[in-house]
Amino acid sequence: MRETVQEARPMTPAGRRIVAAAEELFYNRGITAVGVDLIAEHSGVTKRTLYNQFGSKDHLVAVYLAGRDQRWRALVQAAVDAAGTPAEAVVAPFEALRTWSAANTRGCAFINALAELPDAAHPAHRVAADQKLWLLNLFEELAAAADCPRPAALATRLLVLHEGAIATQPLALDTLPEAVELARALVEAGSRVSRGPRDSQA
Amino acid sequence: MRETVQEARPMTPAGRRIVAAAEELFYNRGITAVGVDLIAEHSGVTKRTLYNQFGSKDHLVAVYLAGRDQRWRALVQAAVDAAGTPAEAVVAPFEALRTWSAANTRGCAFINALAELPDAAHPAHRVAADQKLWLLNLFEELAAAADCPRPAALATRLLVLHEGAIATQPLALDTLPEAVELARALVEAGSRVSRGPRDSQA
DNA sequence: GGAGATGTTCACAGATCAGTATACCCGCGA
DNA sequence: TCGCGGGTATACTGATCTGTGAACATCTCC
Structure with missing residues (x-):
């Protein structure tokens, strides 16, 4: 309905870990101050996977x-x-x-x-x-x-x-x-x- | 007394321009998102002057x-x-x-x-x-x-x-x-x- | 026994980041 | 006349940024 952000797929396990790590880091350290490399590292996932799942940092922020x-x-x-x-x-x-x-x-x-x-x-x-x-x-x-x-x-x-x-x-x-x-x-x-x-x- | 931030000198003309530009940019675009190069450019000043006046971006933020x-x-x-x-x-x-x-x-x-x-x-x-x-x-x-x-x-x-x-x-x-x-x-x-x-x- | 989705590894591009180095110019006061 | 503070110009370091390319590994489902 109003979920124009995550839509479609119910998110893979790796995707969930990424969002969880992003939430912790974005909230506590600031969005601009946290890079995608750090999020990938904290979620035990490759940066490639992050981009395969969310396409861009901006979109990941929206999903978070x-x-x-x-x-x-x-x-x-x-x-x-x-x-x-x-x-x-x-x-x-x-x-x-x-x-x-x-x-x-x-x-x-x-x-x-x-x-x-x-x-x-x-x-x-x-x-x-x-x-x-x-x-x-x-x-x-x-x-x-x-x-x-x-x-x-x-x-x-x-x-x-x-x-x-x-x-x-x-x-x-x-x-x-x-x-x-x-x-x-x-x-x-x-x-x-x-x-x-x-x-x-x- | 409580002004532990700008203290001492009453700030040079270039310094005032820098702070004015920093204020406009930091407030409207976010602190982390704005780089010192942009501030220097907006205040018509060299980056060197900026660092001579304020020492670091963090200090400039505090002065702002x-x-x-x-x-x-x-x-x-x-x-x-x-x-x-x-x-x-x-x-x-x-x-x-x-x-x-x-x-x-x-x-x-x-x-x-x-x-x-x-x-x-x-x-x-x-x-x-x-x-x-x-x-x-x-x-x-x-x-x-x-x-x-x-x-x-x-x-x-x-x-x-x-x-x-x-x-x-x-x-x-x-x-x-x-x-x-x-x-x-x-x-x-x-x-x-x-x-x-x-x-x-x- | 594929096919497709999920994920990895690793290298890389191009930009931008904070901060520094060096050399020079100019006005003002002693 | 001289020195010095404020400022310019330009090039540079080393790190970090977002995002991509290409090949390879699993796993599940048909």
Whole structure:
């Protein structure tokens, strides 16, 4: 569907090892700073194989981000599904972030990628942008489902809080708890205000 | 005092041109992606001069960030000084950000730099980290001066909002107005929103 | 017993990278 | 008049970068 990046084949074993190594290296050392030779070495694979599988470094970058996006969405979706109430579901992505942050202390891979790849034509660009738009839409849907007033505005605010919490992560200031608390307060205040007039979806 | 980066001499004309070119290129194209030859060419200067002035690319990066930080702080300070009331002073950095964002649509140069330079020993690292800590401290001082309850927690929340607004900037979602509005609400009616049932901790 | 896909080995091209060497020019102050 | 700091011009090192060419090894499936 929207997977215009990896499409077709379900990736060979060597391909998976390459992506795994690329993810570790790209995220922790930066995309431009990591060469394909290093990725090949870390994945125990020849550079030739890397190019046979992915064609170019740019495409590999896009696949790396797409895979990360997929894992992130699954984690968020699981948190949303596990939420007890609609209001809790709205802040569920923040709970997912709490888990996610424990293993990813170098900030947001997508924001970082956009910082390194200013060219809008780069295949990774759309992947990174889509990830944020997906989250924004999810916030809005969840806010609407929880009968929050002005769900679009609330979604924007939650996204800002979310991104702010990730962006300040490398500074080791432990901002996440405050962000989560504020997000919860926003949602609770909102859903408390509107109890009745709105209904429709469940 | 804290200017351990440029110190001593007030920089020669060629030096200023180099930094200006470096700023434009580093911010818009990424630090790792821009070579010193390109910077020398854009500033109409020999590479030799560049190295005579700054010694290394790493040091030039640090000077670039330090200069940017200085301009940013001046802008924020001016906005704070121009604020009519203590409460307005707390959200003044967001007004500064509004001005700043008009000319800087590639997100936060400091966050971006941290993304590209994971090595904590890099001279630019401390510059970037200090910039955020300065803002956090400023928020706290202003919050305390405005008699906001729990100024430290409020400052953290404002910093998250601030960073979130900048981080989402490259996505062209126009999140800044919502961030500013929320920040204003936190400061003006902060006690109402932030003092929920779960603020037992400090 | 092929055929095709997966992967290896190794060499190589062409560009670009950060940084250096050497020699020279010029304006300004002592 | 002399020296020196700021700057130019040009060539260079050695490393690293992305990407390719060509021949060869396995393995599975038909």
